[in-house]
Amino acid sequence: xxxxxxxxxxxxxxxxxxxxxxxxxxxxxxxxxxxxxxxxxxxxxxxxxxxxxxxxxxxxxxxxxxxxxxxxxxxxxxxxxxxxxxxxxxxxxxxxxxxxxxxxxxxxxxxxxxxxxxxxxxxxxxxxxxxxxxxxxxxxxxxxxxxxxxxxxxxxxxxxxxxxxxxxxxxxxxxxxxxxxxxxxxxxxxxxxxxxxxxxxxxxxxxxxxxxxxxxxxxxxxxxxxxxxxxxxxxxxxxxxxxxxxxxxxxxxxxxxxxxxxxxxxxxxxxxxxxxxxxxxxxxxxxxxxxxxxxxxxxxxxxxxxxxxxxxxxxxxxxxxxxxxxxxxxxxxxxxxxxxxxxxxxxxxxxxxxxxxxxxxxxxxxxxxxxxxxxxxxxxxxxxxxxxxxxxxxxxxxxxxxxxxxxxxxxxxxxxxxxxxxxxxxxxxxxxxxxxxxxxxxxxxxxxxxxxxxxxxxxxxxxxxxxxxxxxxxxxxxxxxxxxxxxxxxxxxxxxxxxxxxxxxxxxxxxxxxxxxxxxxxxxxxxxxxxxxxxxxxxxxxxxxxxxxxxxxxxxxxxxxxxxxxxxxxxxxxxxxxxxxxxxxxxxxxxxxxxxxxxxxxxxxxxxxxxxxxxxxxxxxxxxxxxxxxxxxxxxxxxxxxxxxxxxxxxxxxxxxxxxxxxxxxxxxxxxxxxxxxxxxxxxxxxxxxxxxxxxxxxxxxxxxxxxxxxxxxxxxxxxxxxxxxxxxxxxxxxxxxxxxxxxxxxx
Numbered sequence: 241x242x243x244x245x246x247x248x249x250x251x252x253x254x255x256x257x258x259x260x261x262x263x264x265x266x267x268x269x270x271x272x273x274x275x276x277x278x279x280x281x282x283x284x285x286x287x288x289x290x291x292x293x294x295x296x297x298x299x300x301x302x303x304x305x306x307x308x309x310x311x312x313x314x315x316x317x318x319x320x321x322x323x324x325x326x327x328x329x330x331x332x333x334x335x336x337x338x339x340x341x342x343x344x345x346x347x348x349x350x351x352x353x354x355x356x357x358x359x360x361x362x363x364x365x366x367x368x369x370x371x372x373x374x375x376x377x378x379x380x381x382x383x384x385x386x387x388x389x390x391x392x393x394x395x396x397x398x399x400x401x402x403x404x405x406x407x408x409x410x411x412x413x414x415x416x417x418x419x420x421x422x423x424x425x426x427x428x429x430x431x432x433x434x435x436x437x438x439x440x441x442x443x444x445x446x447x448x449x450x451x452x453x454x455x456x457x458x459x460x461x462x463x464x465x466x467x468x469x470x471x472x473x474x475x476x477x478x479x480x481x482x483x484x485x486x487x488x489x490x491x492x493x494x495x496x497x498x499x500x501x502x503x504x505x506x507x508x509x510x511x512x513x514x515x516x517x518x519x520x521x522x523x524x525x526x527x528x529x530x531x532x533x534x535x536x537x538x539x540x541x542x543x544x545x546x547x548x549x550x551x552x553x554x555x556x557x558x559x560x561x562x563x564x565x566x567x568x569x570x571x572x573x574x575x576x577x578x579x580x581x582x583x584x585x586x587x588x589x590x591x592x593x594x595x596x597x598x599x600x601x602x603x604x605x606x607x608x609x610x611x612x613x614x615x616x617x618x619x620x621x622x623x624x625x626x627x628x629x630x631x632x633x634x635x636x637x638x639x640x641x642x643x644x645x646x647x648x649x650x651x652x653x654x655x656x657x658x659x660x661x662x663x664x665x666x667x668x669x670x671x672x673x674x675x676x677x678x679x680x681x682x683x684x685x686x687x688x689x690x691x692x693x694x695x696x697x698x699x700x701x702x703x704x705x706x707x708x709x710x711x712x713x714x715x716x717x718x719x720x721x722x723x724x725x726x727x728x729x730x731x732x733x734x735x736x737x738x739x740x741x742x743x744x745x746x747x748x749x750x751x752x753x754x755x756x757x758x759x760x761x762x763x764x765x766x767x768x769x770x771x772x773x774x775x776x777x778x779x780x781x782x783x784x785x786x787x788x789x790x791x792x793x794x795x796x797x798x799x800x801x802x803x804x805x806x807x808x809x810x811x812x813x814x815x816x817x818x819x820x821x822x823x824x825x826x827x828x829x830x831x832x833x834x835x836x837x838x839x840x841x842x843x844x845x846x847x848x849x850x851x852x853x854x855x856x857x858x859x860x861x862x863x864x865x866x867x868x869x870x871x872x873x874x875x876x877x878x879x880x881x882x883x884x885x886x887x888x889x890x891x892x893x894x895x896x897x898x899x900x901x902x903x904x905x906x907x908x909x910x911x912x913x914x915x916x917x918x919x920x921x922x923x924x925x926x927x928x929x930x931x932x933x934x935x936x937x938x939x940x941x942x943x944x945x946x947x948x949x950x951x952x953x954x955x956x957x958x959x960x961x962x963x964x965x966x967x968x969x970x971x972x973x974x975x976x977x978x979x980x981x982x983x984x985x986x987x988x
Contacts, residue, residue: 263298292580312336483511503725780872892924933977
């Protein structure tokens with residue numbers, strides 16, 4: 241069953257198209273041109289980074305151009321097209337190799353991040369003058385943090401041979417635009433200068449030198465802002481760059497940035513004076529710009545919404561000057577450019593944070609060992625990756641009932657799901673029944689879908705809600721994961737892809753732990769066939785035994801325990817561990833257990849059991865083993881150990897202590913008699929023998945695991961041995977290895 245795709249929200253780009261069209265003949269041509277078959281694709285699909293850069297380029301009073309994508313498609317402004325060109329006319333939209341082949345290597349270096357910037361110079365005659373043109377290029381960083389294109393600005397200098405322009409510069413007046421029209425150009429001595437498109441006949445405005453210098457400073461300032469933002473990896477870093485760099489760029493007294501997390505009701509405000517947090521419902525200009533999604537005019541400034549590529553509001557930019565200012569088009573264009581760069585950087589930081597949260601989510605899921613653990617992680621970490629709230633996970637229960645797990649839902653909201661059944665029309669049941677992904681962007685959509693039904697999510701402040709079906713390997717729904725946002729959240733294609741990724745991770749985890757549980761049950765049943773079950777034991781002793789196979793995979797491991805009744809009321813206890821986790825280890829274990837059992841029953845002294853074992857079976861295996869003979873009548877226990885963890889003795893009324901024995905080689909390498917240690921074992925005393933899986937963990941030292949075992953034993957020392965064994969396995973869980981355990985109490 242495939243996921244049902246939600247209809248994408250249409251992009252509102254009317255203002256952007258107006259800005260492009262209003263930037264001259266080239267801008268009008270770009271909007272009117274059919275880009276469908278070009279490398280850039282349809283205009284509506286152009287990324288936000290290209291859109292922002294294009295507005296800056298087209299409105300620049302100095303010649304500028306964009307080279308976009310791997311083909312370095314040319315998008316110039318009118319001033320760039322008016323540059324003299326000795327090679328003939330070319331069209332915007334052509335690849336760089338066709339327009340300026342000599343520059344392609346340098347531009348490609350910027351595009352591939354091999355070079356941060358590049359600078360090229362050309363000299364040629366223009367209107368009877370000798371001019372040097374300087375082409376400065378830098379990267380345009382896209383939403384992924386990588387260069388998506390190259391931005392080129394052009395400045396002209398006059399050679400000392402021509403003093404006429406020096407006079408013009410001294411009078412602060414530039415030459416008329418007509419003097420630099422392509423049809424008036426002289427023969428150039430350089431080659432490969434970007435070509436003019438004469439059929440557009442673009443005029444270059446008459447500029448005073450002061451205006452030109454101001455435009456150059458603004459272009460340089462925008463370049464510095466873009467460069468600083470490209471290195472800002474977090475939302476906090478982005479807002480710091482904007483609030484520190486922008487005042488100089490726009491000549492403002494104060495710049496503040498408010499950022500709204502997706503679907504949140506509060507804004508985080510950076511820069512200037514004023515509160516660091518604002519409610520979206522507040523009457524402050526920043527909050528109004530976000531809430532109303534429009535520019536708010538101030539007596540001494542402007543407040544502009546910051547939008548992502550799909551039109552969704554990310555926050556707001558507030559710029560204030562020292563006093564009232566006129567609402568000039570040039571100032572608006574500059575602020576739009578700053579807002580565009582800020583929006584792009586915020587969206588990139590948002591995607592980066594989301595990727596990190598997803599990585600953390602996947603890492604936490606990967607170590608879950610049961611369905612309960614998986615559900616706990618899903619409810620805790622999935623909303624964090626999305627900035628969502630009120631998570632819940634529904635699964636089928638007995639009959640037609642649905643059971644809901646939740647992460648901190650209000651009691652009243654939980655109560656609305658008490659009687660939920662699989663045929664309920666509401667989102668949780670519908671997603672679990674049909675496998676459909678259900679997205680309700682606002683509560684009006686819920687009312688339209690479910691007329692007359694109560695809306696508990698809306699009653700508890702949710703606006704946008706999502707329910708994701710979680711499918712098994714056969715693509716049948718096995719669960720439904722739901723959550724929401726307190727403010728309407730537009731969900732674009734990348735957001736929907738993120739939802740799919742979360743669903744996939746949850747599905748894989750639930751399937752993995754289900755299979756692991758089935759395998760674990762199978763291994764436990766098989767292990768019971770290979771290991772001696774707990775015996776009643778001789779009078780005077782209580783005995784509890786446990787075997788816990790490794791939790792990952794089909795591991796029929798090599799850990800074992802054995803109880804052997806001896807004469808005179810004694811009990812032999814054997815605990816061992818053969819290296820490996822597969823059938824071979826289990827086979828070795830079965831053989832070793834049988835031979836050790838036989839040797840002990842035959843009356844072989846403990847010191848001789850392990851060398852005799854080596855003599856009978858050779859050295860084709862490796863492992864550890866502990867053998868004890870407990871004599872309740874004599875009140876003592878004899879202990880022999882070959883490479884195995886030391887047992888723990890808990891004397892009545894005293895703290896636990898390790899039973900130290902003499903050193904010996906591991907099982908399979910022993911050829912000499914093994915040292916035997918005798919300890920007192922009186923009424924009320926406990927002995928605990930175990931394999932290393934009970935105390936070894938990858939993230940802690942071995943001694944720390946033994947200390948933890950002692951600490952767990954103390955508060956349960958007076959409980960029945962069965963309860964003590966259960967507590968040890970529960971409190972010392974999380975091992976990647978098998979666990980075998982024997983607990984013995986002397987009851988007198």
